Amino acid sequence: xxxxxxxxxxxxxxxxxxxxxxxxxxxxxxxxxxxxxxxxxxxxxxxxxxxxxxxxxxxxxxxxxxxxxxxxxxxxxxxxxxxxxxxxxxxxxxxxxxxxxxxxxxxxxxxxxxxxxxxxxxxxx
Numbered sequence: 001x002x003x004x005x006x007x008x009x010x011x012x013x014x015x016x017x018x019x020x021x022x023x024x025x026x027x028x029x030x031x032x033x034x035x036x037x038x039x040x041x042x043x044x045x046x047x048x049x050x051x052x053x054x055x056x057x058x059x060x061x062x063x064x065x066x067x068x069x070x071x072x073x074x075x076x077x078x079x080x081x082x083x084x085x086x087x088x089x090x091x092x093x094x095x096x097x098x099x100x101x102x103x104x105x106x107x108x109x110x111x112x113x114x115x116x117x118x119x120x121x122x123x124x125x
Contacts, residue, residue, distance in 0.1 A: 017096035020089045021103055028073075028107040032114040035062070039115065043122040059119050063112060070108025077101045 039062055046055035077084075082097030089096070 017093050020085055020093050020096045021099040024100065025103040025107060031111050035111060035115055036118055039118050040122060043119060047122055062115055066111050066115060074101050074104040077104045
């Protein structure tokens with residue numbers, strides 16, 4: 001959503017809250033690229049060598065790890081999100097902390113779908 005639209009709907013605090021939340025979620029959005037760089041060569045090695053069990057094992061391990069870490073992160077931000085926003089930004093933006101669990105859930109789903117896309121692309125090649 002464009003900041004000027006958000007400002008017209010909710011005011012400057014809404015824009016600042018959105019910006020604070022998006023800033024904290026920035027590093028999480030980069031995880032998809034990191035997983036791409038780590039998993040793609042290993043999965044391709046398993047496929048090229050005909051080791052389907054290794055491919056499936058690594059893929060399952062990656063997906064289970066992502067879901068566990070993402071679930072823990074979502075729960076953690078549900079408890080400390082408002083406090084984290086207050087400490088890092090400003091107490092007036094405390095409500096942005098309530099958006100962090102949604103952002104964590106989104107980031108987790110993004111990484112899961114990226115991992116599945118890597119697996120599909122690796123099998124196709």
